[in-house]
Amino acid sequence: MKYIVSISFWLFSLVSFAQNLELLDSLIKEQKLTFIKDLRYGNKERNNLDLLLPNSVNKTPLVIYLHSGGYRGGKKENSYKTRNLELVSKILKVNIAYATINYSFLNNDDGLLSSLEDSKKALQFLKFNSDKYNIDKEKIIIWGVSSGANSVLWLGLSDDMAEIEGDDLVSAESTKVKGIISISGAHSFNSENWKRMINMDDEIFDLMIKGFLKYPGVDVKKWLQNYKDKRYQERIDYYNFMDPTDPPIFIANYGKMNPKNIFQFNHHPLHAKYLKQRADSLNIKNIVYAPEIGIVDKSGKGIFEFIISNLN
Numbered sequence: 001m002k003y004i005v006s007i008s009f010w011l012f013s014l015v016s017f018a019q020n021l022e023l024l025d026s027l028i029k030e031q032k033l034t035f036i037k038d039l040r041y042g043n044k045e046r047n048n049l050d051l052l053l054p055n056s057v058n059k060t061p062l063v064i065y066l067h068s069g070g071y072r073g074g075k076k077e078n079s080y081k082t083r084n085l086e087l088v089s090k091i092l093k094v095n096i097a098y099a100t101i102n103y104s105f106l107n108n109d110d111g112l113l114s115s116l117e118d119s120k121k122a123l124q125f126l127k128f129n130s131d132k133y134n135i136d137k138e139k140i141i142i143w144g145v146s147s148g149a150n151s152v153l154w155l156g157l158s159d160d161m162a163e164i165e166g167d168d169l170v171s172a173e174s175t176k177v178k179g180i181i182s183i184s185g186a187h188s189f190n191s192e193n194w195k196r197m198i199n200m201d202d203e204i205f206d207l208m209i210k211g212f213l214k215y216p217g218v219d220v221k222k223w224l225q226n227y228k229d230k231r232y233q234e235r236i237d238y239y240n241f242m243d244p245t246d247p248p249i250f251i252a253n254y255g256k257m258n259p260k261n262i263f264q265f266n267h268h269p270l271h272a273k274y275l276k277q278r279a280d281s282l283n284i285k286n287i288v289y290a291p292e293i294g295i296v297d298k299s300g301k302g303i304f305e306f307i308i309s310n311l312n
Contacts, residue, residue, distance in 0.1 A: 028052070032055045041122045042122075048102050050077075051126075056095045066101055110226075119155045120155055128169060142177050143183075144182060146263075149183055179247050179311075180250070185271065208262040248287075251286065253271050
């Protein structure tokens, strides 16, 4: 029975994916878009992206999307699911370009750093090639879901990471953006912050982390040691990067109040609360939704309105 269920799920996923691609193809034809598939932005296996460009004489702003998957899975094509594609269509119709990006997964060498650095590299690649793709590199918003949300928070809340003294012209591009959209992301990469958030003891939290790390190729013991290293935390914990110069942020967390695994924990509504509190204290403009705990922005603005208001 388990085998039959697995086959049925695989067939359903395959049909759904094919339908998503049909919708994408229709969108490209309807709006006369230029579609560049699997564009390489780096040398690593998953350093590729898709680019959808409006038919525009003038340079267009850009929205960059990073997929979910817990840094263990997922792909850029997740962005072509029906509901998401409806929003993408609205973005493209107002002459805003759109990119969806693959990035490296969790590894034993540097944990999450490869994933995070890939988001930086993709942003800088698109800025460097802005003339080629008719993009206004001063008007870019980054948008992520779940693990992708964590990555765009790290990227957008970091100080400018341009490496202006080297010979690499791509790395010399600024990493500053006009806005950050985080859907179901975490407020911090620091495990101590997570535990304090819902008063969870060390033993239960470590069990969650070990469950998350148990997939082929990952050395759980080694990774746990690296993750708890202070210097490593300083490089990845974007909560501590926040300052008054940061761009506006859109936060939405609709997760469960009683998480049963690390993925549900990552989506917890309290993450949105903590980010809002810190953003407010630093006068960073923000729109935040976490209805489970009573946080609903008075403006009623959604993702599309946030994009438009910050790219004009």
